[in-house]
Amino acid sequence: MSRPYLSLLLLLICFLSCVLAAGQTAKVVDVDEAGIRRSASKKILPAFPEGSRKRRSQGVAVVRLQYDGNGTVVSVDVLEAPDSEIGGAITNAVRNWTFKPSSIRGEPVNIRGKLTFYCVIDSKGIGRVQNPKQFR
């Protein structure tokens, strides 16, 4: 193999090692809900979906979310919801939450955790999505 090709091969190996090393830094830390909510800099609660209100769907909704080192939400999964419409509304709202950047020893870390919401319809028939008592 001629020298230029050998050098290019070396360069490619180095590039791959960098990519692998970068992959190693994408560490995920599991944090409890209090920690997740403490880190949130922008929180949006969804409007209660009209269809769910008519069906009188209410109860607890729990989502698992993950955000990256910059505080941007990268995934939201509904673990439990009174119905899929509420689950969808909460997912869309949580996708717009932002968080304070997180790092360990200067390396950005992804944070994963759960968020709980309560979907209630009051005596006047008005639906609301609320945070748990301790976070209101």
Next chain:
Amino acid sequence: MPEISVSKLVLRLLNIGIITLAILLTGLGVRRYRVAQLTSRSQLPAYFKAGARFPVNELDWTKSFQTLVIVLEQSCAICSDNAPFYRLIEQNRPDRGRTRLVVLLGGDPDKATAYLENLQLSFDQVKPVSLRDLKPYGLVGTPTAVLVNDEGIVTNMWSGSLTELQQSEVLRALQIRVDSAALKTLPSSTPPLDLIDETGIQRLKEAGETVMVVDLRDRGEYSASHLAGAKNIPIDELAVRAVNELQISDVIVLFAGETPGKTYTAAAQMLSNNGFKRLRVLKTSKP
């Protein structure tokens, strides 16, 4: 001197350039990889780390040779779970002048005393803190135990639930000698829970009590099979959901399936800290 054509010279310089760049990138890659490895091994946060100055200033480090600072949060189940180990340290430390015990406690300051009394913990100093304020200094969670020398410099640190090996390490660092069997037989942080079977539940209901069976398993296990009427609150959601969904006046029957061990302890401690005193454990491992 042999003649070298311009094109060969350019090629040679290009090769040298590429090899230099390759070496630099390899170095960078290895460095990043090592940092990532170190991080994943220790999980030590940036300022809460050995060699750094401890970020809370209002503590007097000169009162003893070293200080063990334990960062706890009132709603943290693992913190309660580690309480027997902290008691062991408190009871076996040879000399207060050598090692002081300080707790930084997150949560409602008005409930701090009751929380520590409930866990039967006694420290030389208790300082209520806002964990939100400590986060920028790299505190990733509770409990965190930090050993600080008399100059306020962190010399060692342990985060999360401690394995037996880590507990031995803490004791060694504090120069506390205890029988290794003592670690294996650490008492539970909560009083023993009464067992109850389905007949017992039925009897309570007949007597007019409201009984709530709380299934602490994950959703998959709960969906596969569960006791009729049981409410599924996975253990990692209990701290948030209990005060929103359970009534203090009810009899709460806990069920955690086949691997209860610490789950019952953690759940009972958490519920007990939030005022739920009428706790039982379902006397079966299968729903």
